[in-house]
Amino acid sequence: MATCLGVAACPGSTKQEPTTEGPGDSTTTTSAGGSDGTTADAPTTDGSTSTTGGAMARACDRYAAAARAGVEQYCPCAVEFGFDPDVATCEEGRDPDSDGYVACLCELEAAEPMHAAYVDCRTAAELAYHECMAPVTCEQYDTQPEWDCSGAFSGAYSACGKQFPAATVAIEGQCEDSPPFTCESGDVVPGTFICDGEADCADMSDEAETLCQF
Numbered sequence: 001m002a003t004c005l006g007v008a009a010c011p012g013s014t015k016q017e018p019t020t021e022g023p024g025d026s027t028t029t030t031s032a033g034g035s036d037g038t039t040a041d042a043p044t045t046d047g048s049t050s051t052t053g054g055a056m057a058r059a060c061d062r063y064a065a066a067a068r069a070g071v072e073q074y075c076p077c078a079v080e081f082g083f084d085p086d087v088a089t090c091e092e093g094r095d096p097d098s099d100g101y102v103a104c105l106c107e108l109e110a111a112e113p114m115h116a117a118y119v120d121c122r123t124a125a126e127l128a129y130h131e132c133m134a135p136v137t138c139e140q141y142d143t144q145p146e147w148d149c150s151g152a153f154s155g156a157y158s159a160c161g162k163q164f165p166a167a168t169v170a171i172e173g174q175c176e177d178s179p180p181f182t183c184e185s186g187d188v189v190p191g192t193f194i195c196d197g198e199a200d201c202a203d204m205s206d207e208a209e210t211l212c213q214f
Contacts (some may be wrong), residue, residue, distance in 0.1 A: 058106060058109060058116070059105075059109055059115075059116035059117075059119035059120045059123070060102055060105035060106040060109050060116075060119055061102075061106070062119075062120065062123050063096075063102065063105060063119050063120075063122060063123045063126070064096050064097060064102040066123045066126040066127050066130070067096035067102075067126060068091075068095065068096060069127075069130060070126060070129070070130050071090070071091055071094045071095070071096070072091060073130055073133065073134070074090075074094075075087045075090035075091050075094070076138070077138035077141055078090045080138050081138070081141075101175055101176075104171075104174060104175035105119055105171065105175060108170055108171060108174060108175065112167075112170070114167070115164075115166075115167040115170060115171065117164060117167070118160055118161075118163075118164035118167035118168060118171065119167075119171075121159075121160035121163060121164065122157060122160050124156070125153055125156035125157045125160060126153075128152070128153065128156060129149055129150075129152070129153040129156075132148070132149035132152060132153075133146065133149050136149065158196075161190055161192065161193070162193075162198075162200075165189060165190060165193075165200070168190040168192070168193075169188060169189070169190050172190050172191060172192060178190075178191045178192060179191055181193065181194050181201075181206055183201030183202070183203055183205045183206060184201070184203050184205040185201060185202055185203045185205070187201055187202060189201055189206055193206055194206050194207075194211065194212075195207060195211060195212035
């Protein structure tokens, strides 16, 4: 049920639009305007994972709000590009929980509250991207200003996974249909870590030459 708001080139146009991507999505972008074999993630110390008090106490709700804000930021450009007939249609079609993705995040957070730190990390990456894209006009989409924002987002999103590998395994496996990778040693790492140029398995089997030939 993977839902990540990624970018993909549209047929017949150099512009790009958010689309639903397959398992292992690592780019969620909008536009202008323990028992799993991994080491348990440590909670943050800044209070960001609190599940008590506040209008949006759950990390999954904060993520959904950030994602929807990004959709609202992008949709006027989507209409201008001709991707959607109107803003309402655009927003409805790109709702982050249209396939139950946010609900899945909430279920995992309820089962293991420490996963909230990873979701909050992703939310921070989303918000930083939105802030970066705020001055970018629709005409500048798919040009250097947008590429710079997307590159920064991609790096931040990847860093979240590296910081919270156990949560990444759980969320990718249960919410994004992306199974983990089992190292030759028997350890488990997120499937999206394979062949990323950084050894995550202690035995470095996730970067083995036979595995990473393209």
